[in-house]
Amino acid sequence: MPEGPCEVCQRVTQRKCSTCHQVYYCSEEHENENKETHQASCSPFEISTSKELGRHLIATRDLKPSDVVLTEEPLVFGPKPQQIKEGPFPCVGCCRILTDQTCERCPLCLWPVCKLDCPGLKQPHFHGFECTILRQRATNTEAKPFYEYFRFDILIILRALNLQNSNPKYWEAMLALEDHLELRGPDTDVYKAIEEKIKILEENYLNPLNKKVGEPVLKNCSPDLIHKIYGILDVNATELTEEIEAMVLYPTASLFEHNCVPNTMQTIDEKENFRITFRAALPIKKGGHITSTYTNILWGTSARRDHLKQTKYFTCKCKRCKDPTEFGTYFSALRCLGNEENSPCGGTQLPKNPTEEDCIWVCDRCKIQLPDKEMMNFVNHLSTEVDRVMSRRPKIAELEDVLSKLLNFLHENHYLNYIVKHSLVQLYGNEGNREITAGLLTTKLKMCQDLIDITKKIDPGNARLSLYMGVLLNEKFIGTFKMITMMYEKEKKVDAGKLQEVLNILEENKNVLKYEINTTSGTRLLNVVCKNEMQFKSWMESNDLKAYV
Numbered sequence: 001m002p003e004g005p006c007e008v009c010q011r012v013t014q015r016k017c018s019t020c021h022q023v024y025y026c027s028e029e030h031e032n033e034n035k036e037t038h039q040a041s042c043s044p045f046e047i048s049t050s051k052e053l054g055r056h057l058i059a060t061r062d063l064k065p066s067d068v069v070l071t072e073e074p075l076v077f078g079p080k081p082q083q084i085k086e087g088p089f090p091c092v093g094c095c096r097i098l099t100d101q102t103c104e105r106c107p108l109c110l111w112p113v114c115k116l117d118c119p120g121l122k123q124p125h126f127h128g129f130e131c132t133i134l135r136q137r138a139t140n141t142e143a144k145p146f147y148e149y150f151r152f153d154i155l156i157i158l159r160a161l162n163l164q165n166s167n168p169k170y171w172e173a174m175l176a177l178e179d180h181l182e183l184r185g186p187d188t189d190v191y192k193a194i195e196e197k198i199k200i201l202e203e204n205y206l207n208p209l210n211k212k213v214g215e216p217v218l219k220n221c222s223p224d225l226i227h228k229i230y231g232i233l234d235v236n237a238t239e240l241t242e243e244i245e246a247m248v249l250y251p252t253a254s255l256f257e258h259n260c261v262p263n264t265m266q267t268i269d270e271k272e273n274f275r276i277t278f279r280a281a282l283p284i285k286k287g288g289h290i291t292s293t294y295t296n297i298l299w300g301t302s303a304r305r306d307h308l309k310q311t312k313y314f315t316c317k318c319k320r321c322k323d324p325t326e327f328g329t330y331f332s333a334l335r336c337l338g339n340e341e342n343s344p345c346g347g348t349q350l351p352k353n354p355t356e357e358d359c360i361w362v363c364d365r366c367k368i369q370l371p372d373k374e375m376m377n378f379v380n381h382l383s384t385e386v387d388r389v390m391s392r393r394p395k396i397a398e399l400e401d402v403l404s405k406l407l408n409f410l411h412e413n414h415y416l417n418y419i420v421k422h423s424l425v426q427l428y429g430n431e432g433n434r435e436i437t438a439g440l441l442t443t444k445l446k447m448c449q450d451l452i453d454i455t456k457k458i459d460p461g462n463a464r465l466s467l468y469m470g471v472l473l474n475e476k477f478i479g480t481f482k483m484i485t486m487m488y489e490k491e492k493k494v495d496a497g498k499l500q501e502v503l504n505i506l507e508e509n510k511n512v513l514k515y516e517i518n519t520t521s522g523t524r525l526l527n528v529v530c531k532n533e534m535q536f537k538s539w540m541e542s543n544d545l546k547a548y549v
């Protein structure tokens with residue numbers, strides 16, 4: 001049993017705070033005595049364990065949206081542990097993506113950096129330690145292709161291994177995390193890929209330094225340990241993808257259980273050493289599970305389930321996964337495809353039991369059944385086509401063309417249609433110098449509203465889709481404002497309720513984006529929303545118009 005000093009008398013005890021179980025009290029009396037002082041820091045969760053979930057977090061009191069659940073600094077931060085074969089590459093100091101390969105280099109190891117005084121270069125837990133290793137072969141930089149020489153995927157392992165020297169407490173905390181080694185045995189692809197990394201790590205980095213120093217610089221760096229650390233990173237680390245491409249591993253944040261409708265939102269502050277903060281996104285009752293999400297909630301159930309199985313080794317059984325319609329959104333639904341004997345009947349095809357392995361898809365009208373594998377292959381094929389179109393900055397005509405093809409096979413709310421429509425609503429009224437027509441404006445506003453309704457159903461707390469929602473609300477504002485000015489020019493009056501509606505959209509958007517200020521796109525969008533608000537209010541003022549108060 002763990003023990004620690006009582007918060008009041010310092011006597012060593014095993015008894016903990018009965019609410020958060022995080023601090024020690026030798027008696028109920030001392031716990032009550034310190035209640036008021038401890039209240040502010042009393043953890044809103046306790047760590048529980050179950051056979052199915054492993055460790056997970058349970059709320060120790062009722063939490064309302066925006067309440068802070070946890071805030072902590074990373075154990076390890078570094079480039080992703082997957083080899084990057086095609087640029088752009090990250091800066092070894094801060095992992096900011098470099099657009100220019102011939103950019104500045106670290107003066108000591110000659111690895112690429114964003115600027116010579118990047119703060120990450122000197123920090124021992126970022127580039128500081130590994131630099132002493134990398135510089136052992138700093139003369140060979142041009143001998144191989146860029147991606148073969150600069151093995152960014154090795155760096156995070158060096159940083160993790162160095163914790164045994166630099167921070168034994170963090171080292172212990174890291175090794176206590178789930179690694180799922182039992183599913184990453186010698187016959188798996190992931191095992192073979194790591195074996196290759198271990199060879200590179202030893203031959204190119206550790207052995208040269210050990211030779212120079214005359215003794216092993218890391219007490220423990222056996223292949224088994226390296227396999228374990230890669231397992232820990234794959235199962236637990238958070239990926240950063242916007243401007244900074246990196247992996248961050250946190251001690252307690254790693255214990256959040258997954259749910260496809262997470263009840264917390266997370267923000268990572270890159271200016272504060274990548275400190276992570278989790279806030280409640282939905283009300284959470286005392287005793288309820290506190291959840292996060294490990295996958296992309298803009299994917300349909302089969303795609304999410306497959307991703308979780310491949311990368312996190314479990315099958316999700318949350319409410320959304322169990323519901324074939326995904327809360328009435330039909331986010332994965334296909335139009336009836338028919339079969340060899342029967343042509344499509346116009347019905348909707350949905351998985352019968354979506355959480356079952358190899359489930360069957362049934363048409364709600366003609367009852368034709370098709371296997372999950374066949375449906376997934378078909379959707380994957382369409383998804384590749386959508387990715388191809390989206391990657392080349394498509395124009396309205398291209399998007400409308402791909403959408404009309406998709407609508408032949410997919411439900412109008414299918415997640416691939418969502419992606420295409422989300423781009424379309426931003427282009428309607430924004431392409432070329434032509435004024436938007438009243439008809440197109442109506443289409444834009446309807447599409448915005450449909451997407452907003454879906455987004456609210458799959459992410460009711462804006463836990464993950466606040467930027468998507470922010471963009472939609474902003475387009476809804478633009479469309480509604482345009483509609484109002486058209487009406488005003490024609491009739492010289494506007495209903496006060498309509499003006500209030502616009503103000504409400506702006507207010508809702510500021511609320512949706514309030515925790516996005518740590519991301520570049522979030523800040524940019526919030527600035528646009530504030531500018532739009534000023535523009536709208538000054539238009540009302542100049543025309544002497546008033547909304548409801």
Ligand SMILES: C[S@@+](CC[C@H](N)C(=O)[O-])C[C@H]1O[C@@H](n2cnc3c(N)ncnc32)[C@H](O)[C@@H]1O
Pocket residue numbers: 052053054055056176177178180235236254255256257258259312313314315316317
């Ligand atoms: C990031 S770790 C979470 C902490 C982990 N439970 C532990 O004890 O260290 C992810 C692992 O937790 C388990 N897990 C998380 N959410 C789950 C869920 N909804 N259903 C089943 N297992 C889950 C899986 O084993 C998964 O690979």
